[in-house]
Amino acid sequence: MNKKIVILADSGSDVPQDFCEAHDVFTLPLKVIYPDREYTDKVDITSEDVIARMPQEIPKTSLPDGASIVACFDEIKAAGYEQVIAVTISSGLSGTFNMVRMMAKDYDGLEIFVLDTKNIGIASGLQAIRAVELVDSGLEFAAICQTLENEVFKNKVFFNVATLEYLQKGGRIGLVTAIFGTALKLNPIISCNEEGVYYTVAKSRGRKKSLAKSLELVKDFAGSSKKYRLAVAHAGAKEEAQAMMERLTTLLPNAVERYFGEISPALVVHTGPGLLGVGIQVLD
Known part of the structure; x- marks a missing residue:
């Protein structure tokens, strides 16, 4: 595997946790917001927690803020990576793609490509899994990015x-x-x-x-x-x-x-x- 390239996926892409751990995939969590507090998706709240409070309580969600995205980039850079393939759920359903792209544009020290999967959930996650496969194959960064864009549909x-x-x-x-x-x-x-x-x-x-x-x-x-x-x-x-x-x-x-x-x-x-x-x- 190319040790310089890392995959980052938002939590809405549902990349299986064991896959993330086995392949060093970083996760950028969305937010789940109840009137009493804000939770970090998959970190301090589970799907069962949300379901248990329905239908009486339906929380709101939000995309990661700029500070969270930059902190994630900082962590990736500190781990020694140089290039990032960020996989996000569809820009047609969430502002996450645009927010990550905006933060990436002004970030120094990493070359960052952001993929709009035009999908959600595991269909987005499968594209992150494909990205790992392409990195493991030894392809260069630009070729991986182009392949992923070509294969979105x-x-x-x-x-x-x-x-x-x-x-x-x-x-x-x-x-x-x-x-x-x-x-x-x-x-x-x-x-x-x-x-x-x-x-x-x-x-x-x-x-x-x-x-x-x-x-x-x-x-x-x-x-x-x-x-x-x-x-x-x-x-x-x-x-x-x-x-x-x-x-x-x-x-x-x-x-x-x-x-x-x-x-x-x-x-x-x-x-x-x-x-x-x-x-x-x-x-x-």
């Missing part, structure tokens, strides 16, 4: 929410139609479009059919690919998520890696409990 997440209430209240509804008619029990499958904004990919009647449709969409996205990474992430829906991973493994057996986990507390704020998402990264 080879990553996709499809997710189901139990209710659209939290996306609405958080102002993250994007192009998703807020009213689906509860009597029809229409469940939207949501993803990010090319601008990195939420949109409805498909609608199914009932959650079971919606989850089955998500599997179809992932298979369609994989197409004829023989090499890809898969991920399943959830918020308070572990059993469903495990069942989804089992079905995904049968449906798409050629995955080079599979990842499973919970989404970050900051993302739970905007999706609510019951989220189940499937991420795919095409590698050929």
